[in-house]
Amino acid sequence: MKLNRRAFLQWLGVAGAGLALPACVHGRGGGGERRVVVAGAGLAGLTAAYELVKLGYDVTVLEAQSRTGGRVRTHRDGFSAGQYAELGAVRIPDVHEHTLGYAKELDLPLVEFASGEALYYLKGQRFMHREGQPWPLELTPREQQRGLGMASEYIAAAMEECGDPRAGTFPRPGALAKYDGITLDRYLLSRGASADWLRLYMAEHSSDIPTTSALAGMAYEAADRHWERTFHIRGGNEQLPQALARRLGDRVRLEHVVVRIEHDARGVRVWYRHGGRTESLQAAHLVCALPFPLLREVELLPVFSEDKMRALRELVMAPSARLWMQTRTRFWKAEGIGGLKIAKTDTPVERLWDLSSVQDGTPGMVMSYMDDANARAFSAVPEAQRSEYVLRHVERFFPNIRSEAVAFHGKSWAEDPWVRGAWPAMQPGQAWMLPVVRRPEGRVHFAGEHTSLWAGWMQGAIESGKRVVREIQGMG
Numbered sequence: 001m002k003l004n005r006r007a008f009l010q011w012l013g014v015a016g017a018g019l020a021l022p023a024c025v026h027g028r029g030g031g032g033e034r035r036v037v038v039a040g041a042g043l044a045g046l047t048a049a050y051e052l053v054k055l056g057y058d059v060t061v062l063e064a065q066s067r068t069g070g071r072v073r074t075h076r077d078g079f080s081a082g083q084y085a086e087l088g089a090v091r092i093p094d095v096h097e098h099t100l101g102y103a104k105e106l107d108l109p110l111v112e113f114a115s116g117e118a119l120y121y122l123k124g125q126r127f128m129h130r131e132g133q134p135w136p137l138e139l140t141p142r143e144q145q146r147g148l149g150m151a152s153e154y155i156a157a158a159m160e161e162c163g164d165p166r167a168g169t170f171p172r173p174g175a176l177a178k179y180d181g182i183t184l185d186r187y188l189l190s191r192g193a194s195a196d197w198l199r200l201y202m203a204e205h206s207s208d209i210p211t212t213s214a215l216a217g218m219a220y221e222a223a224d225r226h227w228e229r230t231f232h233i234r235g236g237n238e239q240l241p242q243a244l245a246r247r248l249g250d251r252v253r254l255e256h257v258v259v260r261i262e263h264d265a266r267g268v269r270v271w272y273r274h275g276g277r278t279e280s281l282q283a284a285h286l287v288c289a290l291p292f293p294l295l296r297e298v299e300l301l302p303v304f305s306e307d308k309m310r311a312l313r314e315l316v317m318a319p320s321a322r323l324w325m326q327t328r329t330r331f332w333k334a335e336g337i338g339g340l341k342i343a344k345t346d347t348p349v350e351r352l353w354d355l356s357s358v359q360d361g362t363p364g365m366v367m368s369y370m371d372d373a374n375a376r377a378f379s380a381v382p383e384a385q386r387s388e389y390v391l392r393h394v395e396r397f398f399p400n401i402r403s404e405a406v407a408f409h410g411k412s413w414a415e416d417p418w419v420r421g422a423w424p425a426m427q428p429g430q431a432w433m434l435p436v437v438r439r440p441e442g443r444v445h446f447a448g449e450h451t452s453l454w455a456g457w458m459q460g461a462i463e464s465g466k467r468v469v470r471e472i473q474g475m476g
Contacts, residue, residue: 032282035057035060035282035285036283038060039270040062040063041068041241042069043244044451045070046248050465052472053247061251062256064255064256064257064418068241070418072089072241074239080363080407083365085355086237087411088413089237091113094229094230094231095224096459099457099459102240102462106240106243107243108233110233111233112230113231117130117337117338118337119398121344121397122200122344123196126397128336135147135200137199147200148200148204151221152225154193155222158187162179164222165222165223171219176431179214179215180213180216180432181429182214183212184209184213185209185210187218188209200344203344203350203351204344204351206371206372207370207371207374208425215431223454230340234358237458240458255274256273259299260301261298263286263444264442265442268284270283284443287472289446289464294418294419294420295312307436316425317419317423318372318421319421320422321374321410321412323378323386325364325408326364327405327406330356330363340353342366347397349378351368352367352369353369354366375414376414378410378412423455424437440471
């Protein structure tokens, strides 16, 4: 669905209608059949808890960390002029109705990222591309004409065959065998994409294309193919999970580490460690919103079904990393560079994003966004040397970055002990996991962006939290 500005604002005016929860929720529900434990206070777990409380369930949320929000994390320390960095979620596409609905419901003002022209640095060439001008790359005539727009042709060629993820028809019979065994880059090359167009596509999107399942990649592309405008929560995206946590109040218990899950047809018992003691809670249902690398370390009695356990063992989390740099000025504007992605490169630091356009103050706030092998290379650098590592590469296309950068903050999600990765990275042969990871195991329900079509997005976390609420309601 494409929305013009007026239609978009009208839509926001009704999004989430009828779902309002008082700032202080009263009533904790009745007997044990209405009792639910939620493991994990990331955005998915908070969503499930919030929606369940609105329906009168007695909910307790157990969170291992001393903070809520998971990978929706805004970092403010060390930056001047009230500016901040987003260590996790940055964007809200205009087709992400669940995230936009919560922004409206929770009274969180949005600001839109402005569009603009990016700088390219590919094959050692520094250039900006203007509409109608030739690309300085070895592209096919059609690629020269359409540029990055060729993605819709290359990927759309298989969308009808594979099905529509939003309509629930994905994947159609035969698509799994045909497209899941190859990587997305091999699929694109098989459709006629040139090597240089693939280089351009990775500079726009991510360097993980050579390791991603073609089928999974097509599903992600199809889900948001009508995306036109991009938003951010003014003042930082972590305000969304914080608002949910405030409404849940003392239902959220921090520094409670889940260590054992017992479950049968009648209910669940969840054992957790807190303050040096191990205790348990009994409930009718468990919402497990833990990343799979952490769930692997939880004792399960009994273990889940065979394919669920296989997915639990084999799901790969992407080693995404980023380094934020606050700059004295927004120097790139002098060249007419703008938009969210101000630099798209084939260097080890990949893409530079500009978050200062949605913040107050005059300094700049830019991020080097690294995926896959580039993220692992960044993480292999000693932490004290990571700023220099990024500066050395960025100055190849922004020569004045060293004199402009005044503050830094890096994040390697693979090093985070509570996640150990950024989002699920479906490898070739793993798209079978898509329906398995979200499937409930008796009275244990699974939430998290890793269980949603919108992997790596706030939309995925929220959608999954709402899904498990429907599952619990359906069981009575």
